[in-house]
Amino acid sequence: MLKIRVIPTLLWKDFGLVKGVSFDSWRRVGPVLPAIRVYNSRDVDELILADIAASLEGNPPDHDSVSDFSEECAVPFTVGGGITNLEQIVALLHAGADKVAINTTAYSNPNLIETAANRFGAQCVVVSIDAKRYADGRYSCYSHAATIDTAKMPVEWAKEMAARGAGEILLTSIDRDGTMLGYDLELVEQVANAVDIPVIASGGAGSYDHMIEVVKNAGASAVAAASIFHFTEQTPTGAKNAMQAAGIPVRRNFVSSAAK
Amino acid sequence: MKIAIVNYGMGNLGSVRRAFEDIGAEVCVANHPAAIYDANRIVLPGVGAFTEGMKCLANAGWAPALHEVVIQQGKPLLGICLGMQMLATTGHEGGETKGLGFIPGRVQRLDVIGCKLRIPHVGWNDVNYLKDDVLFDGIPDHSDFYFVHSYAFVPENQEHLIANTSYDCDVAATIRNGNVFGCQFHPEKSSKAGRLLLKNFMDYVPC
Numbered sequence: 001m002l003k004i005r006v007i008p009t010l011l012w013k014d015f016g017l018v019k020g021v022s023f024d025s026w027r028r029v030g031p032v033l034p035a036i037r038v039y040n041s042r043d044v045d046e047l048i049l050a051d052i053a054a055s056l057e058g059n060p061p062d063h064d065s066v067s068d069f070s071e072e073c074a075v076p077f078t079v080g081g082g083i084t085n086l087e088q089i090v091a092l093l094h095a096g097a098d099k100v101a102i103n104t105t106a107y108s109n110p111n112l113i114e115t116a117a118n119r120f121g122a123q124c125v126v127v128s129i130d131a132k133r134y135a136d137g138r139y140s141c142y143s144h145a146a147t148i149d150t151a152k153m154p155v156e157w158a159k160e161m162a163a164r165g166a167g168e169i170l171l172t173s174i175d176r177d178g179t180m181l182g183y184d185l186e187l188v189e190q191v192a193n194a195v196d197i198p199v200i201a202s203g204g205a206g207s208y209d210h211m212i213e214v215v216k217n218a219g220a221s222a223v224a225a226a227s228i229f230h231f232t233e234q235t236p237t238g239a240k241n242a243m244q245a246a247g248i249p250v251r252r253n254f255v256s257s258a259a260k
Numbered sequence: 261m262k263i264a265i266v267n268y269g270m271g272n273l274g275s276v277r278r279a280f281e282d283i284g285a286e287v288c289v290a291n292h293p294a295a296i297y298d299a300n301r302i303v304l305p306g307v308g309a310f311t312e313g314m315k316c317l318a319n320a321g322w323a324p325a326l327h328e329v330v331i332q333q334g335k336p337l338l339g340i341c342l343g344m345q346m347l348a349t350t351g352h353e354g355g356e357t358k359g360l361g362f363i364p365g366r367v368q369r370l371d372v373i374g375c376k377l378r379i380p381h382v383g384w385n386d387v388n389y390l391k392d393d394v395l396f397d398g399i400p401d402h403s404d405f406y407f408v409h410s411y412a413f414v415p416e417n418q419e420h421l422i423a424n425t426s427y428d429c430d431v432a433a434t435i436r437n438g439n440v441f442g443c444q445f446h447p448e449k450s451s452k453a454g455r456l457l458l459k460n461f462m463d464y465v466p467c
Contacts, residue, residue, distance in 0.1 A: 001385065001386065001426060002377075002381065002383050002384070002385045002407075002427055003383055003384040003385065003404060004383075005383050005384065043451050043452065045383070045384060046406075067274065070274055070275065070278070071278060074279070074282070074449070074451050074452075074454070074455065075406070075449060075450075075451050076406055076408070076446070076449045077275070077449075093272050093273065093274065093307065094273055094274050095274050096272075096274030096275050096278060097272070097274070098272050098275055098307070098408075098446075098449055099408075118309060118312065119270070119308065119309070119312060120270065120307055120308050121307050121308040121309055121342065121409075121410070122380055122410055123307070123380045123382060123408040123409055123410065124272075124307050124308070124408075167380050167382065167408070167410075168380075168382060196378050196379060197378055197379070197380065198378050198380070198382050198383070221378065221382070221383070222383065251384040251404040252404070254403060254404070254451060254452040254453040255400070256398045256399065256400075256452070256453075256456060257398055257399065257400040
């Protein structure tokens with residue numbers, strides 16, 4: 001049976017990891033490499049690294065750094081931030097990324113999703129959607145690290161991205177990001193119901209119960225989280241124990257049967 | 261023990277190279293077919309689409325070189341994900357495409373073979389053994405490996421099927437025809453279980 005993934009997200013800006021609240025007031029929380037080492041040694045299901053400044057500042061992906069990071073990562077490694085063309089994807093895959101997450105460029109050049117999926121396979125292309133809730137309850141997709149309202153509705157946009165060949169949707173609630181108040185269940189449910197590809201819920205995890213509810217009640221295929229793992233005593237393994245106790249299939253750490 | 265990773269332009273090469281370096285293998289990224297002749301083991305990695313993959317293999321003259329080294333000389337080959345799928349006789353992705361034909365079978369989309377769940381099949385899934393195999397030495401039955409694919413290998417001959425995974429329907433997880441091995445999952449991304457499998461592949465001695 002396919003397991004529900006617990007995915008630590010590493011938000012990367014300039015030379016270190018950062019934490020923000022609703023994509024704002026970023027503060028530094030430490031270097032990237034040791035964090036990747038720790039997660040790798042704890043055998044997490046997968047890692048997502050997002051360069052949050054790249055699109056905003058118009059920088060290309062930093063594949064040299066990605067190469068250093070992926071050296072320490074024996075689990076699936078998704079890299080996002082600043083990707084605008086196929087050559088950059090090739091460079092990232094050579095640098096050790098397994099999947100790329102595309103957000104801002106998907107709006108200006110949706111063809112990139114199609115050409116990337118045709119060339120590298122849908123499974124390699126994660127479309128990242130940052131959504132904000134209006135006062136009237138509607139949602140809108142934002143680009144450029146949540147600074148520009150694209151006026152696209154997440155459900156429609158996710159459908160279009162899936163039709164163009166995206167393999168997964170990484171869906172982040174801008175309002176909940178960094179708040180630890182829980183995932184935006186309504187947002188996740190709407191999008192997960194609208195597409196047949198896996199949806200990774202992101203933004204707002206503050207407890208294991210939040211993860212359980214977004215899987216059970218909103219249909220997420222994976223849960224991504226940053227603050228909870230960086231700032232509380234809660235861990236990916238703890239999350240999986242709690243999820244398993246709640247009846248959700250999770251991957252247990254590998255133990256070899258060889259005593260040879 | 262030298263291993264050549266076939267670089268036909270489409271793999272997640274970095275990850276595969278690192279995984280083999282991690283287990284102490286001497287790794288050569290083969291950028292052209294001539295580079296696989298002095299290796300002891302061949303890996304055909306893969307991320308991407310069947311048609312595109314076969315086109316890349318054909319354009320650079322990989323197919324005849326692989327045939328000579330793997331089928332005639334009998335060097336062990338491990339195909340990973342798309343690399344496994346291209347071992348088939350035919351692929352059915354946007355029309356029918358001829359594969360390498362090292363293991364008889366066809367490659368079809370998961371929904372065509374009966375899967376009604378979300379596609380692609382992404383994540384960790386347990387691998388269930390149908391028979392003992394050297395690749396799984398020291399790895400308990402039902403261990404989780406990382407999958408990410410939309411198409412699956414349907415072997416013509418059940419004897420070639422080593423292990424399955426279940427995603428609404430049975431999906432071939434590992435296949436083998438003599439010295440030719442294929443994994444639908446990504447051992448290079450499957451943490452400790454994956455490293456052990458790659459080590460088993462390196463340690464395997466063809467009779």
